[in-house]
Amino acid sequence: MIDVLVAGGGPAGLATAIRAALAGMEAVVVEPRPNPVDKACGEGVMPGGVRSLRALGVEPAGHPLHGIRYVEGPHRAQAAFRDGTGLGVRRTVLSAALAARAAELGVRVVPGRVGEVRQDPDGVRAAGLRARWLVAADGLHSPVRRALGLDLPGRGPRRYGLRRHYRVPPWSDFVEVHWSREGEAYVTPVAENLVGVAVLTTARRPYDAWPGRFPELAARLGGAAGAGDVRGAGPMRQRVRGRVAGRVLLVGDAAGYVDALTGEGVALALASAEAAVRCLRAGRPEAYERAWRRLSLRHRLLTGALVRVGCRRAAGRLIVPAASRLPGVFASAVHALQ
Numbered sequence: 001m002i003d004v005l006v007a008g009g010g011p012a013g014l015a016t017a018i019r020a021a022l023a024g025m026e027a028v029v030v031e032p033r034p035n036p037v038d039k040a041c042g043e044g045v046m047p048g049g050v051r052s053l054r055a056l057g058v059e060p061a062g063h064p065l066h067g068i069r070y071v072e073g074p075h076r077a078q079a080a081f082r083d084g085t086g087l088g089v090r091r092t093v094l095s096a097a098l099a100a101r102a103a104e105l106g107v108r109v110v111p112g113r114v115g116e117v118r119q120d121p122d123g124v125r126a127a128g129l130r131a132r133w134l135v136a137a138d139g140l141h142s143p144v145r146r147a148l149g150l151d152l153p154g155r156g157p158r159r160y161g162l163r164r165h166y167r168v169p170p171w172s173d174f175v176e177v178h179w180s181r182e183g184e185a186y187v188t189p190v191a192e193n194l195v196g197v198a199v200l201t202t203a204r205r206p207y208d209a210w211p212g213r214f215p216e217l218a219a220r221l222g223g224a225a226g227a228g229d230v231r232g233a234g235p236m237r238q239r240v241r242g243r244v245a246g247r248v249l250l251v252g253d254a255a256g257y258v259d260a261l262t263g264e265g266v267a268l269a270l271a272s273a274e275a276a277v278r279c280l281r282a283g284r285p286e287a288y289e290r291a292w293r294r295l296s297l298r299h300r301l302l303t304g305a306l307v308r309v310g311c312r313r314a315a316g317r318l319i320v321p322a323a324s325r326l327p328g329v330f331a332s333a334v335h336a337l338q
Contacts, residue, residue: 001123002028004280005131007114007144010037012252012269013137014098014107018056019277021105029102029109030127036095039139040163040233042198042263043091044175044188047084049267052274057104060097062089063189065175068263068334070320071216072179077323079331088175088190090165094266114144119246133280134248137273140238142254150250152239159307160234161260162207163198165227170195171220175263178214179320184261185214194227200236200260207232236260237307243292244285249276255292258303271295298336 004020006013009031017027031037044065045053053059065086069078102109110127117134118125124134136144145151170189178185183201190196197217199210207230211218240256243249250256252269275291309319323330 002026002129002131003133004028004277005030005124005126005129005134007126007134007136008138008252008254009033009035009099009109010039010137010139010252011094011098011266012254012273013135014095014102015052015056015270015273016135016137016251016276017102017107018058018098018105019273020280021102021107022056023277023281025277025281027107028129028131029107030112030114030129031109032111032113035099035109036092038092038095038231040161040198040231041091041265042163042186042188042260043088043190043196044186044263045087045089045094046264046267047081047086049270050084050087052267052270056098056101056270058097058101060087060089060093062087062093063170063191064088064173065189067174069172069174069176070179070323070330071176072320075320075324077320077327077330078174079327079334082335086175088188088196090190090194090196114138117144117147117248119248124247132247133285135251135276136248136254137251137269138254140233140236140253140257142250144248145240145250145254148245148248150241150245152241154235154237155239156237157202157307158235159200159202159237159259160204160232161198161200161236162210162230162232163196164207164230165190165194165196166221166224167193167227168195168221168224169193178217180213182213183210185210185217186263187217197221198260243289247285249280249285249288251276258300259307261306262299262303264299264303268296268299302333302336
């Protein structure tokens, strides 16, 4: 019998499989798409996420990140990372590096979809395979989560993300967040001559309508042509009843999501993968719920507060001016999310 069957071959799923293999467990990943798997993603990995990748034996090529900068008109607020360096990395590069490490450790990747999940006291059957445990790492709109009845109705503003790359040299080693009344644009250097620009907003407009709404960003891009397709995701907010259902655990975005505003998606996915495997290895899957809540607490509180304020236009306009006037508070917030 397989020890851990993983639904989803993105970073969360591959990290789970790698953690399991390093713990001496047999892991199999089920993924319908060929590797490397791409998706709409800000592509910035916080320092804690970089440390998690190194612990997995994964060091993908990318661009070093040294902090976060907020920009709105004449106002600026920035804070350097205190606990190491982050990494701007193409989603496809990250996926390929994780897949290579998983293969090195003997993880098998099976093309297909998980489909129906059947549980009994001793195991789980899905995708024609039987395993002791199933880890659902199948994304923001997880089919496994939905099939198990773990979804909760949405609440609050519905936010969406769009991302495109531009072939221009990075002008900063900080992630820049450009604010407007209708959303934010995240600029992440990911290679020597490539930046990613992700827009988060409640307004449903084509991507090409957005760069001009951030004048300084538009000037920086200088009319550069987009590189590759626009990718989208949303709504971001995903509420979940729980992360454990019998022999099934939810990891990464499938475990619930607040927003991409603070750029912690990959770091949280890697941390939840580690926690899930640790609990399974100890034979205590029920402990994972508490572990997940603990490791995601600061993210949920801070990100939720920023989204609530930012979606109120009058209050949202005060975020960057307030951060620029209170640099110590801004630096503490950035440090809390590392």
